[in-house]
Amino acid sequence: MANGFPNKLMITLNDKIYTCPVDVTLGLIGGKWKLLILFHLHYFTRKSYSDLKANLPRVSEKMLSQQLKELERDKLILKNQLSVKPYRVEYSLTERGKSLGPLYEFISKWGIDYLMENNIDYIKDQHLYK
Amino acid sequence: MANGFPNKLMITLNDKIYTCPVDVTLGLIGGKWKLLILFHLHYFTRKSYSDLKANLPRVSEKMLSQQLKELERDKLILKNQLSVKPYRVEYSLTERGKSLGPLYEFISKWGIDYLMENNIDYIKDQHLYK
């Protein structure tokens, strides 16, 4: 091919077909809620189900538990059962989840800069958030 | 609040409501195709419509032109009209689009590492790709 790009190089993994590594990564962290959940766990280290629920106000419980399950399945987060009798759990990042740390930071920072360009001073407006 | 997290801090921008900067960034580059398109323009510097079409084989033309329009609207890419008579165009990253450079690199690298962990040697398999 004239542009040095192969026409049809596909990657098959877990019954899904990807065209390139970017695609692969997006397969794990794409979607509307995953990066948000991961960022919160990155920022707060560990959180209970209801903490996440409170901190991600627009996420329905259905979406939350669904995404948590997928993230756990893909080994990006860990679910730790704290107690059985009163059933209490705690979510945290696995090593794989932590390896995306620079990504969370970059995306958050870029968002703040973008807001700044649009004359919204997030730092000023955020009170206790960060 | 006990966790030092504000209950309902929302950011309003362009008639959309966001909960945090991560959310803001995802509003611009989220979705199934945008990062893929951006990465290709980052990697190849500039590309015509049909080059993109050929390099992103699973993207339908509908999606491609729709996403290109949104990316242009959000000033992440630039559409340059090369000629009028034979209508020819070229897409490239704007400064804002380029400012996401580290993100493209990170996501691509992370995908390659992830494949490696799954015993797929992308470097070996990719021939001319990179």
Next chain:
DNA sequence: TGTAAGGCCTACTTTTTAGTTAGCTATTGA
């Protein structure tokens, strides 16, 4: 002359994603 390539757009259908409501088990606190 007619076919392909470049650069799209529109209408319609399907799939995916997400929202809503309700319900379940168990424990703590008033």
Next chain:
DNA sequence: TCAATAGCTAACTAAAAAGTAGGCCTTACA
């Protein structure tokens, strides 16, 4: 004893995203 909190799940519906098919104009090429 009763409500509230934690941690979910399931069923059903609605909305958003994506796929499919076709069409349109112009120019280059055989």
